[in-house]
Amino acid sequence: xxxxxxxxxDGEGDAGHRGRExxxxxxxxxxxxxxxxxxxxxxxxxVTTPVTIVVDGGRAVFRTYxxxxxxxxxxxNPDVEVAPSTARGRPLGxxxxxxxxxxxxxxxxxxxxxxxxxAPLLQGIVVPLTHRLARxxxxxxxxxxxxx
Numbered sequence: 001x002x003x004x005x006x007x008x009x010d011g012e013g014d015a016g017h018r019g020r021e022x023x024x025x026x027x028x029x030x031x032x033x034x035x036x037x038x039x040x041x042x043x044x045x046x047v048t049t050p051v052t053i054v055v056d057g058g059r060a061v062f063r064t065y066x067x068x069x070x071x072x073x074x075x076x077n078p079d080v081e082v083a084p085s086t087a088r089g090r091p092l093g094x095x096x097x098x099x100x101x102x103x104x105x106x107x108x109x110x111x112x113x114x115x116x117x118x119a120p121l122l123q124g125i126v127v128p129l130t131h132r133l134a135r136x137x138x139x140x141x142x143x144x145x146x147x148x
Contacts, residue, residue, distance in 0.1 A: 020058070021145075022059065023057055023058040025096055025145035026096070026143070027055070028084055028094075029055050029082065029083075029084050031084065032053070032084040032092065033053070033118055033119055034051070034052060034084075034086065034087050034089075035053040035062070035083060035085055036048050036050050036083050036085035036095075037050070037051045037070070037080055037081075037082050038083075039073040039074060039077070039080050040077050040080075041073060047069070050085055050086075050088065052115060052122065052123050053082070054111070054115055054118045059142050059144070060082075060098075060143040061115065061140060061141065061143070062115075062141055063111065063112075063123075063138055063139060063141065064139055064141070065134075065137065065138055065139065066136055066137040066138075067136060074141065078100045078101065079098075079100075080099070080143070081097055081098070082095060082098055083095040083096065097145065097146050098145050098146060099144050100143060100144075101141065101144060102139060102140070102141055102142075103140050103141065103142050104140070107140070108140040112138075
């Protein structure tokens with residue numbers, strides 16, 4: 001028997017349990033199209049930015065472009081805080097500590113579709129067109145809540 005892979009009474013292993021915990025942690029974000037993302041500079045200074053966010057079960061995704069300062073900060077430090085917010089970035093609830101993970105390939109295609117469904121005009125047309133015209137590379141990120 002391997003530690004961490006045993007089935008529980010309901011037939012799910014630890015992965016199922018973690019997925020439910022993530023879904024519960026991300027649930028407050030699911031009611032809002034926008035979240036305020038707090039990234040951290042190398043010296044620890046927080047920088048907040050509103051982003052369109054989609055919560056799909058136990059995962060949340062957002063996107064930015066390769067030359068954005070936010071992307072550079074995420075490369076240096078994937079730890080963030082995220083809170084539901086207004087479109088202008090005014091927090092509407094408590095922040096959740098999370099770690100970002102850059103996604104690509106099939107995961108990015110799914111994220112792109114989820115974002116376009118969430119905000120059809122902005123994320124389905126305006127953002128992709130702007131990125132293409134400016135010759136930016138679009139980067140997709142997954143948010144994974146961290147404990148404590």
